[in-house]
Amino acid sequence: MPTIAPFQLERYFAKYEFKVKYLLSPSDCESLTLNELLQLADPDSLRLWHSLNLCYTESPGHPALREEIARMYEHAPPAQIVVAAPEELIFIAMHTLLRSGDHVVCISPAYQSLYEVARAIGCDVAVWPVEEVEGQWRLDLNRLESAITDRTRLLVVNFPHNPTGYLPTRRDIDSVIELARRRNLFLFCDEMYRLLEYDEAGRLPPMCDLYERGISLSGLSKTFALPGLRLGWLATQDSTLPEQWLTFKDYTTICNSAPSEILGLMALRAADSIIARNLQIIRSNIRIAEQFCGEHASLVRWFPPRAGSIAFPKWLGRAPIEQVCQSAVDEREVMVVPGSIFDFPGQHFRVGLGRKNFAEALEQFGAHVQLRG
Template sequence: MQIEPFALERYFARHEFSARYLLSPSDCESWRMSDLLSLADAETRLLWENLRLGYTESEGHPLLRDEIARFYAPLTARQVLTAAPEEAIFIAMNGLLDAGDRVVVLEPAYQSLHAVARALGARVESWPLVVEGGRWSLDLNRLQDLLRASTRLVVVNFPNNPTGYLPTPGEWEELISLVRRSGAFLFSDEMYRLLEYDPSMRLPPACTCYERAISLAGLSKAFGLPGLRMGWLACADAAGMEKFQIFKDYTTICSSAPSEVLSIIALRSQEMIVERNLAIVRENLATARAFFGAQGGRFAWIDPCAGSVAFPRWLGEKPVEELAEEAVTRAGVMMVPGSMFGYGGGHFRVGLGRRNLPEVLSALGSYLGQKGG
């Protein structure tokens, strides 16, 4: 397999651990080990204290899969496979696709959602989000035009990274109906699910709506636990899940035993963990909206609907890539330009999930003030 370099990850590799300020992280405020362990109940505390560092079950710890399956009723633990989130994408694409298959991908998107398919020889067709009336918008007529008898897979991501877009429940139903009529599989990246600002807008997981849908989720974003490297696939299609399991035997085989127990603790404390993170996101959203709105017309702020990221536009004359390079080298502020998602137009990502965003915006504001116009 020949696969293109992962632009976003290479960009983070250059700057994430050297820049003083990160404007563009996608995760929520991470947890200290001691704070997470303090949430353990009697059963999980005993699991942790008696943990042996041996191999684990390749599908995932039974208790862990039971907790995950609660998100996906009527699916059961047998229809869940654990894996690192990026690994799960790789597994699913390899299990579903052959050279020559047609794949429709909602964009902008995390690069592996289309790059793995392309590397496997699939024909990838872009289905872009557009900005209408100052908001991100979904063109379902465009999806209908893209779907063919030869379409094998449709790939979506809601809440969307990097835009924060979320379709309405009605749009979600229509999207699934279009995919079902085409007979294609639906791969639904739901890593930012649970971070809806209005819980009534939360969409049901794709795998509970369509028998050929695969839901991807994990603990990196909404839970603020990327260091656990814990994600999963959920799907009602038994043949598909068997293919994913067979392929996983050639990747990690099984998950980290400590990560599994810590993940069970986190999932059993979901309500408290997610509510803490949502409070941070909501406060930062108001702060970012005010900051970019006060920058003298140099930015166009576009409100996200959900999730821990936003995707505003830089309106200056120079390319946003040049602004980003200046910001990180002269002010120590790392900002991710839209080109890291293959998306132009001056967009860049703003992370809303970490407590220090006001400090980051202050540093960016000082730099913008120094450079003028």
């Protein structure tokens, strides 16, 4: 048996993602094709693409790629950025920041590796719960304060949040940082869905710019619609951390895929048009979801997300949501992720708002629940 608990969400996807007709709960945006990305490429990255040698690459990431990433941050220069697969970076960050016996506070519900890796290391993990209050998502700072102990070393958050689409205000985030600063905590912020805020005014600055012990995780899988490149990065102001991450990375992938790095460079340079395309898909799908929830008000309650490509509505029907999801996948080939996969009570389920066939998947689900509700 592995020394880490199964990743419930990933096991669920592994079972159905490539077998069923419809996915109602994917977290990524409609992926770009290679041709679409090449069409967006600037002359310099096209030149790098056509002369690409499929050799080993520089362990921290291609210098031009890190330079492009560093433009997104005020206080994280290229030397303080390490590129790898996003999930790998969570593994690396936790293994370098934590030791057995450390105490960690993690937002909940959460993408499982954000707390499970810490548990596998032997840490005690306390949760800071996202709560539902009158059809909205909320985080209570008092609950965070009471979760922190003298042994707490790390606070893990994820904004914009998977699975709720929740985004705190700048004031809230400043209070979180103040708390972390008083206790000298590291603050790991998973920002995989950043730049997909529906109202740009609500966008939070990256954690690595706001806090001297802040670490930002970002990547190309969600906001940039390129999960198949397997590229993300960690950024920090702390000049001692990147060396530790690289020491650990020698035991995971050593370095990144050479083609992915150049394609990633193209994507970052074309960020504005890729993000605008994705937000257009998401906005249109939100309207469809709202209409669906209006038409099925006795069965589903919409919880409006503020950012990202996912939402977490609530099932109001009589049957347990797990049962509804199971019969939907068995009978209609529609995969829907129930909230229990995130160990979250309250009959929620995740919907993915980034795919072009969202309306079709939702229609199939609607036809199913009308019979089953």
